Amino acid sequence: xxxxxxxxxxxxLPRDMKVNLPDYPDYSPAKINAAYTYGGxxxxxxxxxxYFNVPTDAYVMVNMGGLEKAIxxxxxxxxxxxxxxxxxxxxxxxxxxxxxxxxxALAFSRMRYDDPQGxxxxxxxxxxxxMALLKSSISYKTVVNQExxxxxxxxxxxxLSFDNMVALAQNYRHATDNVTTDHAQGQGDWENGVxxxxxxxxxxxxxxxxxxxxxxxxxxxxxxxx
Numbered sequence: 001x002x003x004x005x006x007x008x009x010x011x012x013l014p015r016d017m018k019v020n021l022p023d024y025p026d027y028s029p030a031k032i033n034a035a036y037t038y039g040g041x042x043x044x045x046x047x048x049x050x051y052f053n054v055p056t057d058a059y060v061m062v063n064m065g066g067l068e069k070a071i072x073x074x075x076x077x078x079x080x081x082x083x084x085x086x087x088x089x090x091x092x093x094x095x096x097x098x099x100x101x102x103x104x105a106l107a108f109s110r111m112r113y114d115d116p117q118g119x120x121x122x123x124x125x126x127x128x129x130x131m132a133l134l135k136s137s138i139s140y141k142t143v144v145n146q147e148x149x150x151x152x153x154x155x156x157x158x159x160l161s162f163d164n165m166v167a168l169a170q171n172y173r174h175a176t177d178n179v180t181t182d183h184a185q186g187q188g189d190w191e192n193g194v195x196x197x198x199x200x201x202x203x204x205x206x207x208x209x210x211x212x213x214x215x216x217x218x219x220x221x222x223x224x225x226x
Contacts, residue, residue, distance in 0.1 A: 002214055006174045009214040010131065011207055012123035012183040013048070018196035022046045031196060041157070051204050053220055054211045058160050064110070066155030068102030070133060073148045076101050077132035079108065082124060087111040105129050119197075120183060127181045135176050182210060 001008050013032060020028040023046065024038045035047040045056045062070070071077050078099045081092040088107040092098065100108060109129045115121030149162075160168070184207050186197030201222065209219045 001168075001172050001175045002216060003172045003175055004216065005178075005214075007178045007180065007214060008131075008134075008175045009211060010127055010179065010181045011211060012127060012181075014119060014123075014184060014186045014197040014199065016119070016195065016197040017051075017184065017186055018189055018191075018198045019047055019051060022050055029191065029196070031194075041159075051199075051222075052208045052211065053222055054208060055215070055217075058158070058164070060158040060160065061156060062152070063155045064106055066152045067109075067129075067133075068106045069151045069155065070148075071100070071102035071105050071129075073151050074133065074136040077105055077129060077136055079105070079125075079128045079132050081108070082128075083115065083121070085111055085114050087114070120185070123183050124181075131176070131179055131181070180214070182207070 015031065015033045017032040018029050019032045019035070021030055021035055021038060021043060023043055024030070027034070027038060030038075032044075032047060035044040039046075041059055041061070045059065048054065048056065076099050078097060080097045081094055083092075084094045085092055087110070090104055090107045092108060098104070098108075109122070109126045111125075112119055112122045117124070184199050185203055186199040189196045189198040205222050208222055212219055
């Protein structure tokens with residue numbers, strides 16, 4: 001999020017991205033979501049920095065229950081469905097815009113196996129929901145609303161202080177008016193009976209360049225063989 005350019009860049013990483021964990025070589029290669037399993041937030045940040053060389057100033061981790069409550073607290077989110085599907089009792093039609101409560105938005109963002117794009121399609125729907133939530137909740141009044149923060153506190157983790165959140169709401173809110181989304185594209189890869197998504201060096205470099213540019217940083221060549 002860049003308050004100087006008033007732009008937000010959101011990039012999804014494949015949950016099955018094949019990586020070598022910096023502090024857990026004996027458990028490598030592994031899927032990138034294993035970084036949190038083995039070493040928590042610190043290892044997750046280290047792994048992302050290793051493969052994309054992007055500084056991580058802050059993190060917010062929200063589980064599905066927290067996401068549902070956050071959406072309900074802001075009065076729901078409005079999202080256009082990119083495809084037609086049924087999931088958990090809900091029906092969605094391609095091109096139709098829906099105002100969803102937390103439970104419906106959760107169903108919209110979780111479906112995976114009936115999407116022709118698999119997890120990449122799910123990533124797209126997750127980005128749509130997250131950006132709709134950000135645009136609904138970025139107001140100063142929402143962030144300083146203790147009812148909102150208390151409702152999600154048990155299902156979230158962050159290193160942002162309350163003052164940080166207020167500053168973000170006051171100074172960064174216009175950055176959500178100009179949003180660019182992307183994802184790191186991998187290829188299916190089997191090793192020792194485990195299915196991975198291998199993201200090429202060139203693709204990691206592309207994502208690194210894009211995020212660093214969004215932050216006003218010069219591009220840097222990623223180390224080869226990582």
